[in-house]
Amino acid sequence: TFKLKVKPGKTYMLRLINATLNDELFFNIANHSVTIVDVDAVYVKTFDTETLLVTLGQTTNILLKTKPYFPNATFFMTARPYATGQGTFDNSTVAAILECESPKTIHSSQLSLKNLPLFKPTLPSLNDTAFAANFTSKLCSL
Numbered sequence: 001t002f003k004l005k006v007k008p009g010k011t012y013m014l015r016l017i018n019a020t021l022n023d024e025l026f027f028n029i030a031n032h033s034v035t036i037v038d039v040d041a042v043y044v045k046t047f048d049t050e051t052l053l054v055t056l057g058q059t060t061n062i063l064l065k066t067k068p069y070f071p072n073a074t075f076f077m078t079a080r081p082y083a084t085g086q087g088t089f090d091n092s093t094v095a096a097i098l099e100c101e102s103p104k105t106i107h108s109s110q111l112s113l114k115n116l117p118l119f120k121p122t123l124p125s126l127n128d129t130a131f132a133a134n135f136t137s138k139l140c141s142l
Contacts, residue, residue: 002096004077009068013037015061018054023081024132025054028121029098030075034062036139045140051123053082053135072102073117080123082132 006012014034018025028051035046038061054060067073079094124131 003099004096005099005101006064006066008066008071008100011063011065013061014064015059016052016054017059018056020056020081022056023083024056025079025094026082026123026128026131027052027054027077027079028123029064029077030119030121031067031070032064032075032098034064037061037063039139043142045142047138049135049138051121051131051135053132054079066098066100070117071100073119074099075119076121078121078123081126082124083127084129085127 016027033048033050034052035048036044036052037046038044040059052060052062075098077096077098
């Protein structure tokens with residue numbers, strides 16, 4: 001599982017790449033919203049969202065501002081396929097961890113990952129076409 005270590009209250013640019021063959025993906029970082037700044041190397045009018053949709057082969061650059069008041073916490077980053085047909089199963093297999101570093105007063109070696117609070121995101125349902133349409137309608141060029 002990929003683990004991204006970040007500092008509380010800082011802004012990071014993340015590049016998301018959907019390398020799947022058949023699935024558009026919903027993506028969310030628990031308890032965080034992100035700002036979308038470009039899609040497929042084209043700047044877009046920025047907007048904030050908690051969940052985004054990344055289509056097949058698409059790259060999306062987002063700005064993530066970490067929470068300033070959640071040091072020593074972990075947040076799941078998850079993705080789930082979006083499908084318009086009748087799905088027989090939910091193939092939610094993508095997960096990573098966003099880990100906020102501790103303040104300098106506490107040494108991270110003293111803390112066990114098991115003792116950190118873990119926040120889990122909420123993603124749209126497998127066939128949430130209303131969310132997908134609403135999200136894509138916000139993508140506008142500069």
